[in-house]
Amino acid sequence: MRWWGGTSSDTARDGGTGARSGTGGWTVVGPAVRDTALWLALAGVALVWFVGHPESSVALELVLPLAVLAVAIPGRRRWPVAAVFAVNALCAIGLAHPVTPANAYIVALAVSAYLLGTGPTTTRSALPAFGGCLALDLVLCAALGGGAVWWYYTLTAFPLLLLVPWLFGRYWQAQLAFVRGGWQRAQLLERQQRLVAEQARLRERTRIAADMHDSLGHELSLIALRAGALELSPTLTGRDRADLGELRAAVSEAVGHLRDTVGVLRDDEGDRAAAPTDESVEELVDRARDSGVTVDLRRDGVPAPPGLSPLVDRAVYRVVRESLTNAAKHAPGGAVRVRITHEGGRTDVRVTNAAGDAGKSLPPPGPVSGGHGLTGLRERVGVVGGTLRAAPRGTGFEVAATMPDRVGQDRPLRESGAVTDPDTESCAESGSESGSESGSESVRQLTTARRRARLRFAAAFVVPGGFGLITLGSAAYAAFQLATCVLRPADYAQLQVGRDRAEFANVLPARQFPYVSDSVKARPRPAGTTCAYYRSSGSLLDQVDVYRLCYSGSRLVSKDVVPGSGSG
Structure with missing residues (x-):
């Protein structure tokens, strides 16, 4: 309580x-x-x-x-x-x-x-x-x-006073447990959601490190190759050749360290999920078209700006790939429009898909996402200083990203673990495997708690209701019996011994008092007579006087009052 x-x-x-x-x-x-x-x-x-x-x-x-x-x-x-x-x-x-x-x-x-x-x-x-x-x-x-009223009270009032409040208490306890359990489960799911989002961000940072290895390692390898070529030049002195040799060795060692570091960060699942880093957006779109997806790609501005950072280029690729994957998964058969604009030192990517055909299923054009693609995209775009927005558009869905061409030091700081656009998780993340597992567990617990609350609700209302109807019915019948056997004191006073019953039958009640105790029946009475008993009041719970009329044949022989025995 x-x-x-x-x-x-x-x-x-x-x-x-x-x-x-x-x-x-x-x-x-x-x-x-x-x-x-x-x-x-x-x-x-x-x-x-x-x-x-x-x-x-x-x-x-x-x-x-x-x-x-x-x-x-x-x-x-x-x-x-x-x-x-x-x-x-x-x-x-x-x-x-x-x-x-x-x-x-x-x-x-x-x-x-x-x-x-x-x-x-x-x-x-x-x-x-x-x-x-x-x-x-x-x-x-x-x-x-x-007496009878005392027995009736004991058999009805006491069970009701014990059972009905106890059932209400059990129902209220189940209701409170249901509410508390729901809040606890909601808090647990929120913590799990934050952990899953953090894992997605960390996984995306690992992929960024892999992309950095592929791009920066390639550049360092070219430097080492050019240093090796210069080392063979006949115009260099021995000292210059020694310096170039040390430079080439240092670059090669840096590439090895970079490969080892990224190898530690990269996991097998991330390697399998990552697409070839040398694939362009155009090649990705071609693969999507080969898979049956209707894609319209258009670039505005310089196709490949000279100052475009490799990380930004890979981020553009990831936005397009994830959007195509989600479109194939959640809107199969719908047309997809991809617009990439390079203007004013910034790159805008906008991928819009129409509503799909529910009866048509297409394979995704790239590796299947782990269910947290938008979280990873937001992290990928955010680390290069860009912004990502994903929301329903008309009957379809749109993913829009804006990024600078160069990754500078003046990128906006983002709070770790914060979700910058929570309304974007509602559409494409519904197929998350871990979310489904949590949801299934939530559904099971919610169903169990709800069933328990309903059963106790039924016990608290239906069972006492049925018992109450039976009790009220029997109480009404008992009240009817007691109310129809009342002889008014004024009528009793007018009855005269020796008169025939037919003379005063009109003042007698319709029925006699049915709950006369054995002690009252055992009281002395005139020999050879039969007695009738009537209550003096219609009170149901109080003891009242009982009138006894004794007849010899149809003639009234005696009348007397039995004090305080009219309840049983």
Whole structure:
């Protein structure tokens, strides 16, 4: 049960100190404050009831019960079943009341059962406890010789007060667990998403290092080759040849170090996924067309600007390749338009695909992406100082990248691990393998929690509802029986002994009182007579006087009043 934003079990785990809820952010009040407030509320109900029943015992029905509640309320955390037993015993005290079996502690019993449902007690422990409480109530009712109303109250009110609040408590506990589990799962998925994005960025940086090796290593190899050629020149002195030899050796050693460093960074999966670094965008588009993809490529400006950095060139290639791959995967059969513009020292790449044909499937034009292509593209474009935007366009999708032709030192700094354009992940990343696995696990956990909450909801509403309908039906029938066997005191006073029954039959009730106790039937009566019993009031829970009319044949022989036995 949530009191001021926390459950009783939550507070026990928090050590009774004020805290903040991890999901709702509500303040959790200490257990002593909550217990005191609960005791005061139940004591107020008991005091109001006691004032309305002056015939009740102060010690037995006020002082002793409040002392028991003062122990049972805080003790429910350690002994929840014993607390329910104690409060049930307070309700059972009402069975000894001379006027009514009901007392104010039925509210405390309902609250105790509810708290039992919100706690850690299992069904196997709770249901036998309820059975023990009901058995105690029935034994006490039999020992005190309760009337029919007392038995009816014991068989209906006590089970309802125990079962219904307990079922509501279990449903509320399942609902809270469902909400808490959803928040925890969402936080876990967010952490996993950040880790996956970071892995994609690191993998892309490794590929950038490989591209740097291929481009820079090629340039260094050319330098070493030219140094070797110059070393053979006949016009050089011995000292010049020695310097060129050292230069060529140093360049060769640098190439070897570069190859070793990139080899450590590169993994097998990245090597297999990488396309040949000497392939151009035009060759990539030709391969896509051979695979059945309709591609329109157009370059504006200088086809190959002299100042275009190899890293920018590879970034352009990666943007086109990833866009074609996503188009073939998510929009098969749709036309793709590729526009590359070199102008003003910047390169713009824009790849737009139309909506695909759902019934058509085409193989991707390049290596299949690992499901995080946009994350890798954003990292690839970002490290060269560019920006990437990917979003739906009309019925299709568009990827647009803008990069400088040269990679300078004035590139914008980006926060590590930050997602610069979160709305771009929604379309092309839906096929992520790891995301699918996380989603499947989320679906399984969500389905289990939802099923548990629904079952407890059904138990909390349907079962008590059916039980309540049966109880209300039987109560209505019993009330009808008691209400139709009432002989008004004024009519009873007008009845005269010796008169024939037909003379006053019009004032007699439609039926006799059906729940006459054996002790009333055993009272002395005139010999040879038959007696009829009627209640003096229509009160259902209070004891009322019973009128006994004894007949000899159809003549009224005697009439008398049996005090306080009209409830059974």
